[in-house]
Amino acid sequence: MTRELLLMSCTARGLGHHVTAVRHMILTVLWKPPAFVMGSSDDIAQVEKDEDVCMSDKMIARYWEKAEARNVRCLLCPHACHIRPGRTGRCLVRKNIDGQLIANAYGEISSMSIDPIEKKPLKHYYPGSSILSVGSYGCSLSCDFCQNWTIAQREVATSLVEPEQLVRQAADYEHAGNIGLAFTYNEPLINIEYVMDCAQMIRKKGLKTVLITNGYLNSTPFLDLLPYVDAMNIDLKAYSQTFYKDICFGSLKPVIQSIEAASKSQCHVEVTTLIMPGLNDQESQIEALAVWLASLSPEIPLHLTRYFPAYKRADPDPPSLSHMKHLADLARKYLTFVELGNV
Numbered sequence: 001m002t003r004e005l006l007l008m009s010c011t012a013r014g015l016g017h018h019v020t021a022v023r024h025m026i027l028t029v030l031w032k033p034p035a036f037v038m039g040s041s042d043d044i045a046q047v048e049k050d051e052d053v054c055m056s057d058k059m060i061a062r063y064w065e066k067a068e069a070r071n072v073r074c075l076l077c078p079h080a081c082h083i084r085p086g087r088t089g090r091c092l093v094r095k096n097i098d099g100q101l102i103a104n105a106y107g108e109i110s111s112m113s114i115d116p117i118e119k120k121p122l123k124h125y126y127p128g129s130s131i132l133s134v135g136s137y138g139c140s141l142s143c144d145f146c147q148n149w150t151i152a153q154r155e156v157a158t159s160l161v162e163p164e165q166l167v168r169q170a171a172d173y174e175h176a177g178n179i180g181l182a183f184t185y186n187e188p189l190i191n192i193e194y195v196m197d198c199a200q201m202i203r204k205k206g207l208k209t210v211l212i213t214n215g216y217l218n219s220t221p222f223l224d225l226l227p228y229v230d231a232m233n234i235d236l237k238a239y240s241q242t243f244y245k246d247i248c249f250g251s252l253k254p255v256i257q258s259i260e261a262a263s264k265s266q267c268h269v270e271v272t273t274l275i276m277p278g279l280n281d282q283e284s285q286i287e288a289l290a291v292w293l294a295s296l297s298p299e300i301p302l303h304l305t306r307y308f309p310a311y312k313r314a315d316p317d318p319p320s321l322s323h324m325k326h327l328a329d330l331a332r333k334y335l336t337f338v339e340l341g342n343v
Helices: 163-172 188-204 219-228 241-248 252-263 283-296 321-331
Strands: 002-010 023-032 035-037 064-066 072-074 094-097 100-103 111-116 130-135 158-160 178-183 208-213 231-235 268-275 302-306 338-341
Touching: 072 100, 100 188, 130 163, 163 178, 163 188, 178 188, 188 208, 188 219, 219 252, 231 252, 241 252, 252 268, 252 283, 268 283, 268 321, 283 302, 283 321, 302 321, 321 338
Parallel strands: 130 178, 178 208, 208 231, 231 268, 268 302, 302 338
Antiparallel strands: 002 023, 023 035, 035 111, 064 072, 094 100, 111 130
């Protein structure tokens, strides 16, 4: 059965241009119980852009401070970007406009789909259910192997969906098995203002908020958001500071802190590590990761996902299935739930 998802008063952003266009836009979606998706079950619907131009108000960001000469310092993530007027931070979405830090991607949606919850991946949270999943653009890390680089590592065409609209859409499909909203595809925490506003609204509807995140956030904003998040999968790139520094241009410690904080809360937590031969697949590293995760709780599910070359990296080759199974067996010595992905 075909249904129409009406996004009222949307705006669209042209690539590289800070312009918006107000219009009514209809996205056609296909109904396939239990998963409700745009396009096919394997595709994410990319929102079209409009050619008309108009101005729109911008949301002043949280977690920043003024610096000299109308510069600002972002305090959201550990990068602590010092941003000059007219420029953005490393994430691409937090912009200095006239000496104020603006959440430039607030409500800007590039991708929308209703996915099986297992696809997030969350294998141990409302299994068999579906969830309305949305993404924007940008990321706080710059991994050279980024699997979603087409929206995470550059600005893309988007359409504006206000929190009230998104929450209403999620509620409209509750009868079809939708349990709430998932913020995913790119890094959602760089749009914390939008995520928090939506999460507070959707909780009043009795629905869930899910994050698929790299966990790269300062502790104050993470702890501010945590009470409104029902489940998250945190992407632990490697249990190695060298890997984070050289390949992701970040740091391991903030991610560890995020996982530890989430594990102590009421939020359901699962962890994913993308296995890259020769870079983060050493037995000693996987064992150390599993031991540390088990020290928080042996019930935290660990997803070991098979790497495939993407973005700037043409090597290494994907790990063999036998190697993936061996690493999973090693982790199962310490953890109750170890899942394999992309196999």
